[in-house]
Amino acid sequence: MPDNIETHLAFWYLAAASVAASLLMVSVRNPVHSAISLVVVIFHVAGFFAILGSGFLAVAQIAIYAGAIVVLFLFTLMMLDLRHLPEERVTHRQLWLGIPLALLLAVEAVVIGAGTPEVRESIKGAFPPATVSELGGSAEALAVALFNDYTLPFLGASVMLTAATVGAIVLARRIEEHERADFPRQRAQTSAANGADSAAQAEQAAQAAQESPR
Amino acid sequence: MDFWDWFIVVTKVLAVFLLLPVAPLALVLFERWTLGRLQSRIGPNRVGWRGSLQTAADGLKLGIKEDTIPAMADKGIFWFAPVMMVTPALAAWAVVPFGPPVDVGRTFGLWVADLNVGVLFFLAMGSLGVYGVVMSGWASNSKYAHLGALRSSAQIISYELVLGLGVLAVIVYSGSLSLVDIVNAQAGLWFIVPQFIGFLLFLIAAVGETNRAPLDLPEAETELVAGFHVEYSGMRWAFFFMAEYANILLMSAIAATLFLGGWHGWTIPGLEAISGVGWFVLKTGLFVFAFFLFRAALPRFRYDQLMNFCWKILIPIGALNLLAAAALRMAWS
Numbered sequence: 001m002p003d004n005i006e007t008h009l010a011f012w013y014l015a016a017a018s019v020a021a022s023l024l025m026v027s028v029r030n031p032v033h034s035a036i037s038l039v040v041v042i043f044h045v046a047g048f049f050a051i052l053g054s055g056f057l058a059v060a061q062i063a064i065y066a067g068a069i070v071v072l073f074l075f076t077l078m079m080l081d082l083r084h085l086p087e088e089r090v091t092h093r094q095l096w097l098g099i100p101l102a103l104l105l106a107v108e109a110v111v112i113g114a115g116t117p118e119v120r121e122s123i124k125g126a127f128p129p130a131t132v133s134e135l136g137g138s139a140e141a142l143a144v145a146l147f148n149d150y151t152l153p154f155l156g157a158s159v160m161l162t163a164a165t166v167g168a169i170v171l172a173r174r175i176e177e178h179e180r181a182d183f184p185r186q187r188a189q190t191s192a193a194n195g196a197d198s199a200a201q202a203e204q205a206a207q208a209a210q211e212s213p214r
Numbered sequence: 215m216d217f218w219d220w221f222i223v224v225t226k227v228l229a230v231f232l233l234l235p236v237a238p239l240a241l242v243l244f245e246r247w248t249l250g251r252l253q254s255r256i257g258p259n260r261v262g263w264r265g266s267l268q269t270a271a272d273g274l275k276l277g278i279k280e281d282t283i284p285a286m287a288d289k290g291i292f293w294f295a296p297v298m299m300v301t302p303a304l305a306a307w308a309v310v311p312f313g314p315p316v317d318v319g320r321t322f323g324l325w326v327a328d329l330n331v332g333v334l335f336f337l338a339m340g341s342l343g344v345y346g347v348v349m350s351g352w353a354s355n356s357k358y359a360h361l362g363a364l365r366s367s368a369q370i371i372s373y374e375l376v377l378g379l380g381v382l383a384v385i386v387y388s389g390s391l392s393l394v395d396i397v398n399a400q401a402g403l404w405f406i407v408p409q410f411i412g413f414l415l416f417l418i419a420a421v422g423e424t425n426r427a428p429l430d431l432p433e434a435e436t437e438l439v440a441g442f443h444v445e446y447s448g449m450r451w452a453f454f455f456m457a458e459y460a461n462i463l464l465m466s467a468i469a470a471t472l473f474l475g476g477w478h479g480w481t482i483p484g485l486e487a488i489s490g491v492g493w494f495v496l497k498t499g500l501f502v503f504a505f506f507l508f509r510a511a512l513p514r515f516r517y518d519q520l521m522n523f524c525w526k527i528l529i530p531i532g533a534l535n536l537l538a539a540a541a542l543r544m545a546w547s
Contacts, residue, residue, distance in 0.1 A: 010283055015379075036349070059331050060334065062342065066341070067340075078348065078351070139330070
């Protein structure tokens with residue numbers, strides 16, 4: 001991070017805004033508002049990458065997380081139309097695990113940030129700014145790391161993601177009539193699910209009938 | 215940086231910023247004239263010389279029109295959606311190179327910023343445009359808007375992949391993500407020659423990304439009234455309109471930069487900068503005209519055809535094309 005006044009101002013703005021947006025994200029009730037707060041957080045994290053001199057990561061963060069993943073969240077939320085969530089308890093038992101973990105992380109961050117010069121030197125990693133500019137830029141540095149040094153883990157992660165996608169499709173797939181004989185257990189399940197569906201539909205219809213005079 | 219450096223930067227930013235409100239006025243007029251001629255009717259011809267002030271009058275009308283917000287709308291998001299629509303369309307202009315570097319006492323390029331990840335910045339901003347659509351569709355609390363937004367988010371996400379595959383094939387040849395470097399790499403041969411398939415993919419995806427006919431399913435007047443922005447009126451609606459035309463212009467400019475060599479062309483000695491900008495404007499105008507021709511000539515796709523066309527035809531072609539480009543490039547060097 002370049003050590004000048006603009007960068008420091010940018011850092012403190014980004015830090016404050018991303019913490020505020022994160023708090024908003026976990027505290028608002030409306031899931032669509034929550035997703036939009038998540039987009040704000042992602043933008044500010046991209047800002048951190050930018051002031052750290054990694055333009056590639058900043059742009060990739062926006063293109064992938066904001067441009068693809070949260071859009072899919074929003075897409076799903078819109079399909080479900082969760083406008084009127086029932087009132088629920090906001091805090092759950094995870095709180096008692098979450099608070100100590102958050103405190104631990106905070107302590108860790110303080111120790112690293114305020115630590116001795118040796119500690120700060122040891123966390124700089126394999127790609128300090130000098131190495132990155134030697135390689136020709138942040139995109140090139142990332143490419144070298146992914147495709148030269150860590151090719152196998154990278155390929156392994158890709159294969160696992162593909163497997164997870166295929167798995168999700170298999171689980172969610174509707175089974176056609178002529179295939180039913182091969183899946184006796186699933187047939188029972190789907191017919192049960194259909195029964196539940198029609199019960200829910202009947203309930204909705206009854207509600208609609210009640211509301212219609214309005 | 216001294217005073218003149220600041221002056222140049224501020225001038226460049228303002229010039230690009232002012233393009234947004236002015237360009238749609240001209241483009242809409244040009245489109246209506248073109249469509250009029252193509253459909254054997256007169257087109258705008260009342261306000262000003264041959265109707266040349268028609269869109270300015272329309273803009274004025276929109277400015278003084280009542281701006282309604284539906285009673286059940288989510289007001290904050292409803293208010294913010296047009297902003298989210300216009301901002302990425304404008305921000306992406308920061309990386310477009312308009313002309314060659316000029317030398318008037320000091321040398322500066324005719325672009326706002328030459329990012330070393332310029333192409334990715336353009337793609338990232340393009341992927342943000344979908345938020346305006348999704349937010350407006352959801353916040354309007356209207357079935358037409360909701361359906362339009364659902365269609366649109368699926369369509370834009372899908373055609374973005376095709377756009378990306380077309381751009382990646384160019385990057386394989388240029389070896390750089392900076393748009394200025396890409397233009398410079400085309401000094402000898404424009405990339406449309408080695409990457410004609412990539413060019414076609416980019417063109418189709420650009421139409422899909424900007425929601426223009428024949429891929430304008432999110433709006434589809436016949437079934438969805440006007441789709442995601444049906445509840446908007448007045449100046450807020452004008453923002454959606456502005457964003458659409460700013461995006462058309464942006465896609466045309468990027469297509470000219472990536473495939474037609476940007477500012478390259480025959481130059482008049484001594485006037486390199488002016489002829490460079492002239493070539494860039496001419497090439498961009500060619501693509502804008504193509505957008506209008508598509509709208510006049512082609513019927514709208516059905517929604518399932520649109521998605522099948524993208525996922526079963528365009529994306530496999532794009533992936534194979536990228537593979538072939540990379541293989542050729544490896545064999546060459």
